[in-house]
Amino acid sequence: MMSYHCSARLVTPREHLMKNVLCAVVAFSVVTAATAQPIVKKNQPEKGYSIKPAAVKVALWSDKNYAIALLPPSLKNTLMLARPAGAGRDWPDARDYTVSADCTVYLTIRSEFNGQADFSETKVKQLTAAGWTEVAETFRVDSGKDENWRWRVFKKDVPAGKLEVKVEGLKRDAMTAIFFKKIAK
16 A cells, blocks of 8 residues: 655555545635625725624624624624614615625614613514514623613515615614525525
């Protein structure tokens, strides 16, 4: 049997082949990850706006240190739209964003601030009438202050193309964050 010498031990041809296959798989994975198209993109760069992976301890808004404290299962492996806190009450404009594949959009809404309702049940009904479904999971943000925030999570499937999620006539007076997850085929 033929052997190769590597790092002070003999390597069999099978081990050598496995090492080459492993290197090829790793190289392919790196190239694929580097060239993968993001599921959502902002069509025109704008200061304070970005798309980034959602995770615990990640800042919810680009200009505040309020970090995600609890990410529910439905929001794991999502991308989030990071934007200035002042824009957190606005719907994303369809002309500004494109989704590259069918995806589920998650909308988290701060529904309560220190015991006061931030998002009424009337508005929840408007949202659900427009095709949004409430997700019974807990999402938390650490305000870094002695404040009590409660959040509600909603979701809606959207097709690839322009990001059309605005609910006409629904003014969101509460802070929000938006997350995206590609729908598995």
